Amino acid sequence: MNTEQFRRAGYQAIDRICDHYNSMEEKAVKPSVEPGYLQKALPSAPPTKGEDIEVIANDFQDLIMPGVMHWQHPSFFAYFPAAGTLESIIGDLYASTAMNPGFNWMCSPACTELENVTMDWAASLYGLSKDFYNSANVGGGVIQTNASECAMLAIVAARSRYLMLYPDVPMEKLVIYVTTQTHSLGLKAGLVLGLSVYAFPVRTEDNLSLRGEDLREIIEMDRAEGKHPFVIIGTVGTTSSGAIDNIDEIGETLSDYPEIWLHIDAAWLGAAFSCPEYRERCRVPAINEYADSVCVNFHKWGLVSLDCSGMWVRNRKHLTEALDITPPFLRSSEGDAGTVIDYRNWSLALGRRFRSAKLWFVLRSFGVEGYQAHIRRSISLGEIFVERVREHPELLELVVPPSFSLSVFRIAPRAVPDISADELNELNELYYRNIDKRKDIMLTRTELNGVHCVRFVTGALETKPHHIESAFAICSETAKASIKEYIEGRVQVTKQHRTN
Template sequence: MDIEEQVRYAAIDQICDYYQTLNQRPVKSEVKPGYLLEQLPTSPPAKGQPFNEIAADFQARIMPGITHWQHQKWFGYFPSVVTFESILGDLYSSSVTNPGFNWSCSPACTELEQVVTDWMVEVLGLDPVFRTSGGKGGGIIGNSASESCLTAAIAARERALRYLASQESKTLNGLGHDGAAGHVTQSGTATPQTAGGPTAVPLSVREKHTKNLVMYVSTQTHSVGSKAALILGMQCRALPVHAPDYSFRGDVLRKAIEEDVKNGYIPFFVVGTVGSTSSGAVDHIAELGEDYPTAFLHVDAAWAGVAYALPEQRKPLRLDEVNKYADSFCTNMHKWGLVGFDCSLFFVRDRRDLTEALDITPGANIQAYLRTKEGDSGAVIDYRNWQLALGRRFRSIKLWFVLRGYGVEGLQAHLRNGIEYCEQLTTLVKRNASFEIVAPPILGLLDFRLITDPKAEDPELNALNAELMDRLNSRPEVMLTQTVLKSVESEVYCIRFAIGAQKTTWEDVEEIWHVVEQEGAKLLGEWKQKQVAN
């Protein structure tokens, strides 16, 4: 073994050592803005450098600026779990790197993705219509829930425009779920038509109606919805929610849609959430889906969706409603699901919603190089027609490694640990009269705030908790995040305690809660002194 080989083996050893000693590091980086810009040269080296020097610089310069999302005391944002199986999967994927835009690029990339997304339909208890092997719906692995929402919005826009075009021409061509131009094969791709392909929307229809299309989210919906609207140039209405559960309700949506229809607008896209980022809210999916079935319903379950792997969580998380009403569904395995970033699962009820919107190959001579015998025959799936980009990563291999290495039972055990710790934490918070829980605890998420008096006004408490958060942020061993719960009734600044890291123990949760109690007690003492002085 030469020196270079030894160094490369040492790199793997350093990764292993990092995880073995992670609990000895502070969870947060303590560097100042610009620290790395000051250390690195402004121009690249003219000649290659030995790998041992590069690896040494990673440890000396990069690691100090890393915030450790895999730390067992990570309780901020949401978890970003990774496992050795996932790391090795990424290593194998990189070793056979390819753009994977169609089946012939590397058949294993496409077919393994079909296998593992079908596995996840079973693991999560999704309706069989979402299985790729079923021939109608299907799943794809992308990089984020934001990309999935944008893709769904594009599919919804095109479905709405096809419907409007068909109404104007008094034909049934391109009615989304009710019909599609051409024959659709078991793989879901339209057979080639010399003058056809995906159903074309007349430019006159597009120009006439696009400006009137409206999408609907709630004030608790993740930014995926508003960002999709921004990118597409669409109107987006963020509708109000009510405390204490902060869920998106059907009566609120119905009122907004009826108002918009009267004013000449066209409802085309609704985003429902299972497990919102701020409060963990679970929207009333049936209410959002049953009154306006022509509007495309996308369910964003980026964090909480993996909990469908637990049969006992399916009813409270409204899985039956998702299965009945969702046109598309997304959850991120790279949050709580043991797979490293990025691994976002995106399922559609009818794959034609994607291919009718995103397939540019048929009849387009300028894209002739993308055509293959297998794709033209309809015997295979070309995932480029299901997504925004042409190329794609071989993400399925790390999910395959994790599912085989842990099994469904291993994934379930990991999820149940986080839920159990959150239930225990809830008990501790309720015991301390200086704190109150401000939203129903859900899975591994607990929202709380420090209180001076049960009758204190929100503005006063918001300022108090912002100060508490500043003090907690100053402690390198604490990683929590704040949020503002905005409802019709109130606007509450609170602190989120999000449990789910793989190595977290109850002792870790208890330790950080005691830090919160200590800082809270100090702050309350100072507040009382000020009250006396005034």
């Protein structure tokens, strides 16, 4: 392909992205395809002769796009937002001009330095302590691929620091602390690293967040049993309900156990740190005081496309001491002189994409005010939904207090007289299945301490108040229909039971 062919194909791709975004709202959120649809449509081997790019691009439109879920759709309220922006696409496209693995400074100085700078910018945007700035040359920020990687690397750094103090502790005695509400990244890191994980149960009356005294009790119990807790993952904005662990209490407790590392997973909610009025509630002051490492995914609510996960550490040497390997073929005069950051020593990977470019485009094109406006708009949209739920207590209820743009709700017990807890769970499972059958809206379910419920989270850039009203209308009508279906099913079962 020469550059003229590339220009034509590139313009066409840009036009099609425009068409896609211009017409997104008319499309269903969810694809209507069956498992295996694409395997059936494509040959089993690549073509022998090269094909024209236009043919491939048309196949992308005709075969791939019908199987895509539209995470940027205004009626997408599931999981967490993937609020990647057009600005981010432009930034990523420019990054393509500089295709290089960026593993050390010399590989492509601009890549390392832009990552230094943008991670400081993001730290400033989020109100993080200067301790986490690259420019202070003690801590610093790095872009990883995803929050699971950030958590794993934090645990690796924590283990390395712990084992320097207690070199004889066998791996089997090490324990990672998470809560039952921590993202699967906690258990996954345990599986990958082969380490034990203890998940603290958290109480609904504590808003599903971990308390400092519970932490102290278990640390003491574990130590008495010869176990060595060495890291705790505190979550600011859990996946299920947006719960925020009591980072201040946790931090205060850990003051008595300074060898235990505190990693903060704020993968989703971290984007809200950009608004000063939310920082107290998000425990940013406590994070700044106590956390050894923090993760915020720019690629969730943070306007950047995947993959782009920000990780800050209070002391970079804990990360690099745990990860630095410098074979001869990777030595460079600048690295040897210690004048530059070599990011390969901050991560698992050697080769890495030039991810800071898209972050830079987004932070500059939105500016602090534009970024804050996006967060505040998402939250106020979420509040409309919460208000509607509260206006219909006979039908629906919030299961826990809403957390910023995330609310968790279910069909209320009072909607069906004399229903048991198990039956109510069954009904809410049916309710979710019925919502999930629809293609014009996307929500996900969860379970909170045995209570089956449905999540609703805003964050797509194009969502407007009327999309929330439609979503609520769907949720309330489907609730009524599900109750009817459930009661009829129960009557049916009872009848059959009587007949038998």
